[in-house]
Amino acid sequence: MTHSETNMNNVTANSGLVRLDPEDNVAVATKPLKRGESVEIGGQTVVANTEIPAGHKMAVSGVQAGDSIVKYGQPIGLVTAAIRPGDHVHTHNLADHHLVSDDLSKVNPPQAPERLSRTFEGFCRPDGRVGTRNYVAVVSTVNCSATVCHRVVARFTEERMERWPNVDGVFAVTHTTGCALEYNGLKHQMLGRVLAGYAQHPNVGGCLVVGLGCEQTTGGYLQQHHGIVSLHAPDGTQLTRDGGIPMLTMQTEGGTRQTIAKADALLEHVLDRANQCERETADASHLSLAVECGGSDGYSGLTANPAVGVVSDRIVACGGLSVISETTELYGAEHLLVGRSRSPEVARKLLDRIQWWKEYVGRYGGQIDNNPSVGNKAGGLTTITEKSLGAVSKSGGTALEAVFDYGEKMETRGLVVMDSPGFDPASVTGKVAGGANLVMFTTGRGSCYGCKPTPVIKIATNTNLYDRMREDMDLNAGCILDGRDLQSVGDEFFEFALRVANGQKTCSEMQGFGDHEFVPWTVGPTV
Numbered sequence: 001m002t003h004s005e006t007n008m009n010n011v012t013a014n015s016g017l018v019r020l021d022p023e024d025n026v027a028v029a030t031k032p033l034k035r036g037e038s039v040e041i042g043g044q045t046v047v048a049n050t051e052i053p054a055g056h057k058m059a060v061s062g063v064q065a066g067d068s069i070v071k072y073g074q075p076i077g078l079v080t081a082a083i084r085p086g087d088h089v090h091t092h093n094l095a096d097h098h099l100v101s102d103d104l105s106k107v108n109p110p111q112a113p114e115r116l117s118r119t120f121e122g123f124c125r126p127d128g129r130v131g132t133r134n135y136v137a138v139v140s141t142v143n144c145s146a147t148v149c150h151r152v153v154a155r156f157t158e159e160r161m162e163r164w165p166n167v168d169g170v171f172a173v174t175h176t177t178g179c180a181l182e183y184n185g186l187k188h189q190m191l192g193r194v195l196a197g198y199a200q201h202p203n204v205g206g207c208l209v210v211g212l213g214c215e216q217t218t219g220g221y222l223q224q225h226h227g228i229v230s231l232h233a234p235d236g237t238q239l240t241r242d243g244g245i246p247m248l249t250m251q252t253e254g255g256t257r258q259t260i261a262k263a264d265a266l267l268e269h270v271l272d273r274a275n276q277c278e279r280e281t282a283d284a285s286h287l288s289l290a291v292e293c294g295g296s297d298g299y300s301g302l303t304a305n306p307a308v309g310v311v312s313d314r315i316v317a318c319g320g321l322s323v324i325s326e327t328t329e330l331y332g333a334e335h336l337l338v339g340r341s342r343s344p345e346v347a348r349k350l351l352d353r354i355q356w357w358k359e360y361v362g363r364y365g366g367q368i369d370n371n372p373s374v375g376n377k378a379g380g381l382t383t384i385t386e387k388s389l390g391a392v393s394k395s396g397g398t399a400l401e402a403v404f405d406y407g408e409k410m411e412t413r414g415l416v417v418m419d420s421p422g423f424d425p426a427s428v429t430g431k432v433a434g435g436a437n438l439v440m441f442t443t444g445r446g447s448c449y450g451c452k453p454t455p456v457i458k459i460a461t462n463t464n465l466y467d468r469m470r471e472d473m474d475l476n477a478g479c480i481l482d483g484r485d486l487q488s489v490g491d492e493f494f495e496f497a498l499r500v501a502n503g504q505k506t507c508s509e510m511q512g513f514g515d516h517e518f519v520p521w522t523v524g525p526t527v
Contacts, residue, residue, distance in 0.1 A: 017041045018302065018481070019060065021073035026057040026089050028071075028298050028380065030481050033058065049086040055298030055380030055444070055462075057089040069094055072301065074333075076386035089382070096369040096383035098332045100354055104344045109399035116317035118284040120501040122437075123277050129202035130286035132437045132501040135453035136170045136267065136274050137204050139195055141211035141218060142178030148256060149174050149210050152263045153515075156271075164275040167205065170267065171452040173198050173518050179215040180526045184225060187524030191217060193407035194520040196226035197433025199245060202286075203453035205274030208267055210259065213251030246270070279503065285319030287501060288410065290436035290454070291394040292325075294424035297444025298380025299461040301390020304442035304477035308459065310490020311440060311497055312396035316414050323410060323436060324395045325420040325427045327353050328361075331368050332385030333392040337417065341400045349403040353419045360523075375445045394442065406521055407433040424449055425519035428456075433520075438497060448472045450513025455506045457497060474507050 016039045017027040027041055033052040038045050041060060052058050057071065063083040068075035078097040083089060123131040140149045149172040156170040173195065181187045195217065199207045209219050209230070222228040229244045246266050253259040291308050293300055312322040324330075330337065334354050341347035361368055369384045381387045401414035407430045410416060418434055420427040424447065428439060432454045439454055441447065444461035446469050460466035463478030475496060480489055500506055508514065 015040065017046070017058065017060075020071060020302065023073045024070050025059060025061045025063055026069055026071055027060050028302060029054050029056055029058055047086045049084060050088050052088045053380065057298070057380065057382070059083045059085055059087045059089050061085055071386060072389045074385075074389055076332075076389065077383040090380075091377060091382055094382050096332070096385055098383075098385045100331070100351065100358075101335060102351060104338065104347050106339050107341050107344050107347050109340055109342050110397060113313055113317040113398060115319070116284075116314060118318050118498065119281050120284055120287070120498050121279040121503065122282040122286060122501060123202070123205065124280055124282060125202050129435070130282040130437070131202040131205070131453075132287075132455060132503075133168045133203040133453050134166055134205045134274060134277055135168050135203055136206045136270055137173050137198055137201075137208070137453065138170065138263070138267070139173040139199050139207060139209045140175065140178070141195065141209060141222070142215035143174070143176050144178070144212040144215065145210045145250060146172075146174035148250060148259055148263070151260055152208075152210070152267065155260075155264055156267065164271045166275045166278055167271055169452070170271070171515055175518065175520055177520075177522060177526070178211075178217040181216055181522075181524060182527065183216055184221075185524060187522040188216060188221075189225070190406055190522045191520055192222055192226045193405075193409075194429060194433040196222055196228050197407055197409065197435070198453075198518070199228055201432065201437075201453055202435065203437050205277050206270035207245045208263055208270055209245055209247040210263060211247070211249045213249035219247035219249070283319070284315070284498070285413070287315055287318065287320040287438060287497075288436045289315045289320065289322045289497070290325075290428060290431035290439045291322060292424060292428055292431075292439060293329075293391055293394060293442040294447040294449060295443040295445030296376050296379065296381060296387060296390065297461055299478070299481070300381075300442055300444045301393055302461075303480040304444070304459045304461040305390055306393040306486055307477045307480065307490045307493055308394045308440050308442055309396035310487060311494045312394065312415065313398055314491070314494040315497075316396070316398045319413055321410060321413050321416060321435075322395070322398075323404075323416050323418050323431050323434065324392070325418040325431055326391065326422040327357055327417075327419050328368050328422040329384070329388050329391045330354070330417070331357065332383070332388035334388075336389075336392055337395070337400050340398070342402075346400055346403060350400070350417060353403065379444050394440075404434060406430045410434040410436075421521055423519070423521075425517050426521040428517070429519050430521060438501060440493070440497065442477070446472070448508070448513065449517060450506075450508025450511070451517050452514030455500050456508050456513075457493075457500055457506050458508065459493070471511065472507050
């Protein structure tokens with residue numbers, strides 16, 4: 001389902017129900033419905049047979065056991081017990097039943113959108129990429145140097161940072177691994193890609209790498225296998241001239257205190273260099289938008305996600321990139337992306353990743369349908385297919401150009417998929433490592449996620465959430481339930497995204513979030 005296919009014609013102020021497609025046999029409650037309450041929808045009157053929470057589904061026609069419940073014009077699961085009009089449709093009478101099709105005969109990419117010409121004020125980097133922020137990163141190669149990295153960052157207080165007005169801040173990139181893994185095996189490669197992606201991100205104007213010295217993920221490994229341009233123990237003159245990434249090891253420097261002192265001095269030179277970069281006008285084709293949803297509810301696929309889909313289409317029309325991930329939350333809606341794929345090869349790669357996930361989860365006795373969380377279900381989502389159909393609407397309606405591995409550098413334009421788990425911090429970490437310089441994050445339950453070095457725009461799916469967590473929510477998509485036009489709301493969100501790219505701070509930035517949200521996903525044993 002794409003945002004252009006969302007049918008909100010049945011939404012009326014205070015109606016209490018919305019049916020998204022004429023074929024749907026359920027509607028979504030836009031307010032709590034009491035038992036016995038009558039609701040008008042599409043020219044018919046439906047009486048609630050029980051209390052139905054806001055965001056949950058109510059049957060608008062009878063459905064027999066074994067038949068499908070249809071939402072968004074798509075089947076979202078099979079009925080396990082007969083349902084009457086007015087019944088609450090949820091986990092007690094609906095189960096997922098999705099079969100992945102290998103049929104690629106319907107691959108038919110849509111025409112490219114009309115070119116849109118926009119600009120923003122960004123930080124132009126030597127490799128041609130453009131940042132929306134200008135941070136300096138302190139990257140730990142292994143968990144053993146994580147504390148040192150955080151203590152170094154703590155030295156650069158807000159007062160001290162006044163010396164470098166063009167730098168947004170210093171942050172630590174630390175994690176829980178880096179050793180006890182197969183050298184250059186899959187787990188090692190995934191971690192290396194993510195660390196290198198952050199160290200060389202367009203939003204990072206300078207970087208210092210700190211390791212212990214005996215780990216697998218040494219600075220030399222990152223240099224040899226992931227393209228980091230390093231300068232081992234450089235002085236300030238070399239650093240300014242050559243632009244490499246200085247690397248320190250605690251064992252070589254003589255221990256903790258000596259490493260912290262050396263890092264402090266080196267970071268001043270890194271900051272001096274980063275501070276030389278100032279904002280300048282850049283084409284919006286340099287924007288790389290990561291779309292994400294977390295703490296989803298029954299409104300996510302009605303309001304915030306399709307509104308972000310409008311933004312995705314606008315970014316692509318500008319010649320930029322939009323990336324959707326969380327492969328386990330594309331399962332159930334993958335056929336919609338397959339049909340929009342640029343080629344059968346692109347579609348096949350997406351299907352291969354879906355199959356990999358089914359096998360991977362199955363190894364541990366699990367199923368992908370276990371993805372919807374307790375909060376998702378409390379918010380009205382029942383099956384993974386239902387959740388995925390709403391989630392994929394964040395991708396808009398343009399052609400799917402490529403499918404990338406986790407943390408892989410995204411060197412194409414247009415809409416792409418990055419393989420990732422359905423855990424928000426790990427998903428965003430991978431997309432940022434791949435080069436995303438903006439994040440739009442929708443939430444119905446109330447996520448407070450933030451990410452350095454990339455600003456995160458958080459969008460509430462409903463007005464109640466927006467009002468309740470105002471300090472954490474940047475935008476309100478709940479107005480769509482009150483009759484606002486989806487396209488116009490999406491366009492307003494696009495303009496807001498451009499302002500954030502220009503430097504306007506998001507709610508998570510104003511609260512200082514992003515120092516603990518680096519969560520790389522890795523697959524493989526700890527040995």
